[in-house]
Amino acid sequence: NAGVTQTPKFQVLxxxxxMTLQCAQDMNHNSMYWYRQDPGMGLRLIYYSASEGTTDKxxxxxxxxxxxxxxxxxxxxxxxxxxxxxxxYFCASSVTPxxxxxxxxxxxxxxxxxx
Amino acid sequence: xxxxxxxxxSLSVQEGRISILNCDYTNSMFDYFLWYKKYPAxxxxxxxxxxxxxxxxxxxxxxxxxxxxxKHLSLHIVPSQPGDSAVYFCAASEGTGxxxxxxxxxxxxxxxx
Numbered sequence: 698n699a700g701v702t703q704t705p706k707f708q709v710l711x712x713x714x715x716m717t718l719q720c721a722q723d724m725n726h727n728s729m730y731w732y733r734q735d736p737g738m739g740l741r742l743i744y745y746s747a748s749e750g751t752t753d754k755x756x757x758x759x760x761x762x763x764x765x766x767x768x769x770x771x772x773x774x775x776x777x778x779x780x781x782x783x784x785x786y787f788c789a790s791s792v793t794p795x796x797x798x799x800x801x802x803x804x805x806x807x808x809x810x811x812x
Numbered sequence: 813x814x815x816x817x818x819x820x821x822s823l824s825v826q827e828g829r830i831s832i833l834n835c836d837y838t839n840s841m842f843d844y845f846l847w848y849k850k851y852p853a854x855x856x857x858x859x860x861x862x863x864x865x866x867x868x869x870x871x872x873x874x875x876x877x878x879x880x881x882x883k884h885l886s887l888h889i890v891p892s893q894p895g896d897s898a899v900y901f902c903a904a905s906e907g908t909g910x911x912x913x914x915x916x917x918x919x920x921x922x923x924x925x
Contacts, residue, residue, distance in 0.1 A: 701855070730911070739816070739901065739915035740856070747911070755911065787855050800846060801913070803855030 699723050703788050703804035710778040710811045718773040718807050720788030728791045729771035730755075730801065731763060733784040740787065746771055778811045785809070815839045816904050818916035826924050831889040833919050835902030838883065842904040842914075847876060847887050850899045850918070859900070860887070892923045 701722045710716055722729065731743040742755030746765040760782060762774045771790075775782060785808050789801040817836045825831045835845075843864040848856035862869040862876045862885070869876050875888045889896055902916040 737917055739814070739917045740903075741915070742911065742913070745911045753911065789855070800858035800861065801848075801856075803848075803857070805853065805855050 701788055701790055701802055701804035703786075703807050705807060706805070707808050708810070710775075710809065712779060712811060714778050715774065715776050716778065716809075717775075718786055718788075718809075719770070720772065720804060721770045722788075722790040722802070723769065724790060724792075724802065725768070726790035726792055726802070727768070728799075729765065730789040730791075731761075731771070731773045732787045732789065733757065734787060734806075735784050743773065743786075775809075778809075780811045783809060783811045813838075814917070815842075815914045816902055816916040818900075818902055818919050820919050821917070822920040822922070824922045824924060825892045827894055828891045831887075831892045831896065831921055831923065833887040833889075833900050833902075833921065835885050835887075835916055836883060837885075837904050837914075839904070839906060839914075840883065841906045843907070844905040845876070845878060845885050846903045846905075846913075847874075848901040848903060848915075849896075850901065856901055889921075892921075894923045894925050897921055897923045 704719045730745040732740040744763040746752045749768045764772045785806045788804045792799040846861040847859040849859045850856040878885045899918045899920045901918045905913045
C-alpha cells in the first residue's frame with residue numbers, strides 16, 4: 698500500500714521556469730491538499746481539494762495553480778518559478794472533508810530549489 | 813502571524829525518561845488539536861489528537877494534555893525511546909475540515925541512548 702506518492706523528490710529550477718508537482722493517493726480519500734514547509738514557518742496550506750472536481754485556495758496560494766485530475770491525483774503547478782518558492786512541498790490526503798477526526802496522510806515531499 | 817507556536821526548536825532527553833513537548837495557540841476558536849511526527853526525508857505522520865471537550869488523551873506511551881484556559885497543549889512521551897527522535901509538529905483546527913488546520917514550527921526531539 699503506497700499511500701501518498703509525490704514526484705519528483707527533488708527539483709532545481711531557474712527563475713521563470715515552470716513545472717508541475719505530481720501527487721497520487723491510493724487510499725480512496727476524498728480530500729487532497731498541498732502544503733509548503735519553510736524554516737521557521739511550519740507547514741502552510743497552498744491549495745486543497747475537498748472532493749473530486751473542486752479546488753480552493755489555502756493560506757498561501759499566490760504563484761500556484763492546481764488541478765484535481767481525478768479522485769486519485771492532485772497536481773500543483775508553478776507557472777513562473779521565483780526564488781521565494783524554494784521550499785519543501787508536501788501533498789496530503791484525508792478521508793472525508795469536514796470531518797475533524799480524519800487526520801492527514803502525507804507524501805514524502807518534493808524539495809524544490811529555484812535559483 | 814503564527815497562530816500555533818512551538819517555542820522550543822529542540823529538546824534532548826535520555827532514553828527511558830519523559831519527553832514533554834509544548835505548544836501554545838492564540839485562536840480561542842480552535843477546537844481540535846493534533847500532533848504529527850516527522851522523520852528526515854519523510855512526510856509527517858499522524859500521532860495523536862484531542863478534542864476541546866477533553867483535557868487528556870492517551871495512546872500507549874503518548875499522552876496529550878490540553879489546557880484551554882491557558883491555550884496550551886503538551887505531548888508527553890513516556891518512556892522515551894531512540895526511535896522517537898524526530899521533529900514533532902503541533903496542529904490546531906478551527907471547526908471542521910483540514911483546510912482550517914494550522915501547524916506549529918516543530919520541535920526536534922533527540923532521545924539519547
